[in-house]
Amino acid sequence: MKLFDLRGGVHPEGRKEMSAQRRIRVLPLPKRLFVPLQQHIGAPATPVVRVGESVLKGQLIAGAQGAVSSSVHAPTSGKIVALGDYAAPHPSGLPVPTITLESDGEDKWIETDVVMEPLALAPEDIAARVAAAGIVGLGGATFPAALKLNLSRNSGVQTLIMNGGECEPYLSCDDRIMRERAQEIVEGIRLIALAVAAKEILVGIEDNKPEAIAAMQAAAADGAVKIVVMPSMYPMGSEKQIIQVLTGKEIPAGGRPADIGVLVHNVATAYAVQQAIRYGRPLVSRIVTVSGGAIKTACNVEALIGTPVQELIAFADGYSQPATRLVLGGPMMGQQFTDTSVPVVKGTSGVLALLASEIGQAEPSPCIRCSTCVRACPVGLLPLEMAAHIRTSDLSGAVTLGLKDCISCGSCSYVCPAHIPLVHYFNYAKGDLAAQERAKLKQEATKKMAEARSERMARIERERAEAAAKRKAAREAKERAAKEAAAKAGVV
16 A cells, blocks of 8 residues: 655654563452543543442443543442542642542443444444443543544544554553454454444554554455554654555644544554443453563553552562653653552553653753754644744744644654753643633633623613513502592592
C-alpha cells in the first residue's frame, strides 16, 4: 500500500526492549481500589451507589452525565467504603471525586449478556452496548467511544483506521496486546466498522513491531481488515499524522477526522469493544507498561481500574535505584506525578520511573533561531514564534499562528538545542485560553440569567399591574352596580 510523507517528526530512542518481550501478566487483586468519576473527556459520571453497599465486578457504580460522558463500573466485587475526594493521577495531585471500593477477594462478576453472533447486531445496538460498557479511547484521548461511533456514522465515515503505532518510547502495551490477543482485536475492529458502516479498514502498525504485525496479519487473513506497516517515527501514532500517512488527507484546522470521512480508534479500544459486545464485560481493566531505568523488572500488566500505581511498581520488583521522574503515560506526552498512591485510570498506558540520564535535564539557554523546532513540527507550525507571543501574553497572536492546531507532541522541545520547554508554553497557553473561554461562557450565562431575571420581574410587575387593574375595575363595577341598585330603590 502506498504511504504518504509525514511532515516533521523526530526519532527518539525507543527503549521498548525493556518490556516488549515480556508477556502480559495479571496484577494480583488489590485490597482497595480508588475509582475516579472523571476518567474521560466530558462531564464526570454521577454515583449510583451508597457507602456500605456491596457490588459485583462489572456493576455500574457511576452513570454517564450528559451527551459527552462515560459510565464507570466496579473493577471487582466488594463493598463501597467511601464516596469522596482522592488524589488524582495528574501533575497537580489535587483530589477529585472518587469511589473507594474494598475488595472481598472473590472477584465475582455480575451476570453478563453473552452474544453468540455479535456481527449480527444492528449498528445502533453496538454503539449502545459500547456506551453501557463505559468504553473510552484507550490510546490516551479518553473520548467516549460510543459518541465517536454515533458521530462518525451520522457523518458518513468511509475509512476506519486502527492505530497500532504506539510511537512513544518505553510503551509496549499495545504491542503486547496485538501479539497476544490479535483475534479478539480483529473481531472488535469488525464490530467498530459495522457500527459506522466503514467501507475500508486499515490497521497502521510501526515497522519496529514485527511480531505484532505477524500476529495481526494472521488474524486478519481474509483481507477485509488490511494491516499496513508504517515507518517508525514520532508522533506517527497521533491521529492527524496516521491519517495523513495512510490516506494522504489532512484534517482541516479546527475540524475532526469525520469531516474527511475517517474514524480513528486505538487497537486496545477494539479489544475492549469486543469484550463488551461478545461477553458483556464493561471496561474495568487495561494493559499498562511499567518501565524506565529505575524499575527493576520492566513488564506489561493487566491492572484493574483504580489500582494504586505503587502496586504496579511493587509487582515490577520495585526500584533498582531512586527515580528522578515519575510519568503516567509516555515520556513525550505523559504526565509527571509524585504520589504513587494515585490510581490507574482508563487512560493510563504506562507507569515510567526514569533516571536523570534518561530525561536529559538541562537549563534553557538563549534561542539562536536555528529553526530546528520548525523542521520537527509535524503540523508545520512556527514554535519559536508562538512561544514569543505567549511570553508577552499575546495569546491571540499565538492563536493566529496556529496554537489550536498544536497536538502537544513535544517534538519541538525534544530537538531544541537551547533546551527551551516550548511545549510547556503551548500547554500553558491552551489552558489559559480554555480558562478565558470558560470565563466568557460564565459571563454570558450570568448575563442571560440577569436578562431573564429582569424579564421575569418585568412580567411579574405587568401581571401585578394587570391584576390590580382588574381588581380596580371589578371594584368600580361593583360600586356602580350598588349605586344603581340604591338609586332604583329610592325611586320605588
